[in-house]
Amino acid sequence: SGSMEPAFHRGDLLFLTNRIEDPIRVGEIVVFRIEGREIPIVHRVLKIHEKQNGDIKFLTKGDNNAVDDRGLYKRGQHWLEKKDVVGRARGFVPYIGIVTILMNDYPKFKYAVLFFLGLFVLVHRE
Amino acid sequence: LRKNLEDFTGPRERSDLGFVTFDITADILNGKSGLQAIFDWNVKQLFLYLSAEYSTKNNALNQVVLWDKVMLRGDNPKLFLKDMKSKYFFFDDGNGLKGNRNVTLTLSWNVVPNAGILPLVTGSGHVSVPFPDTYETTKSY
Numbered sequence: 292s293g294s295m296e297p298a299f300h301r302g303d304l305l306f307l308t309n310r311i312e313d314p315i316r317v318g319e320i321v322v323f324r325i326e327g328r329e330i331p332i333v334h335r336v337l338k339i340h341e342k343q344n345g346d347i348k349f350l351t352k353g354d355n356n357a358v359d360d361r362g363l364y365k366r367g368q369h370w371l372e373k374k375d376v377v378g379r380a381r382g383f384v385p386y387i388g389i390v391t392i393l394m395n396d397y398p399k400f401k402y403a404v405l406f407f408l409g410l411f412v413l414v415h416r417e
Numbered sequence: 418l419r420k421n422l423e424d425f426t427g428p429r430e431r432s433d434l435g436f437v438t439f440d441i442t443a444d445i446l447n448g449k450s451g452l453q454a455i456f457d458w459n460v461k462q463l464f465l466y467l468s469a470e471y472s473t474k475n476n477a478l479n480q481v482v483l484w485d486k487v488m489l490r491g492d493n494p495k496l497f498l499k500d501m502k503s504k505y506f507f508f509d510d511g512n513g514l515k516g517n518r519n520v521t522l523t524l525s526w527n528v529v530p531n532a533g534i535l536p537l538v539t540g541s542g543h544v545s546v547p548f549p550d551t552y553e554t555t556k557s558y
Contacts, residue, residue, distance in 0.1 A: 317480040340510040341478040382534040
């Protein structure tokens, strides 16, 4: 949806990591699921409260939204937790939506695209 | 300046609510960290945010974004903001702002490229904001 514009738009492809040991900090873009809902949401972390033992509760907000995500969470739910996180956005390629459709229909095309994207990320890291 | 109110944006418990006003002077093109050309050919925008970080009895680490801004390529890269109020309510999870001398404000930004990696960068300056030991009961803000 348009809630993270102008950074991301519909059809952009995000690269995610999901390392449990990565700490959740404000400013990061996380992909999370709300219990009972299938569609994951990609928003930015606005607030965190972390205990000594690593238990963390945090709040998110779409860059382009006027208010934080509390209205989206489950009824009575005020915070997200580590278990709700599906991944962390580390990079992206714009407008790739059409390519994912092609990749589904033509597997050989999918392998070629993954190969070249892998190269792109490696080169960019320098 | 600090009050103790029900956090009406979320859990209905009495928590500390902090009020901070701040100035931001930043020159993104010639940043202190020496990055001459942050807005290079592959940078679409910067997502800037001012966050407060502190520790309390309840929580070892708290981070609260007080203000944020999208700076597009082509926008004026100099920030000269004075007497800004925070964009978001600065509620603590509990009463940990009272007398807290160690609240640190830092300016950071997420570099959003046209395509590629999304790094988070923290600015090299930071400011300490000590909160008073008493609650403010007047309606001023």
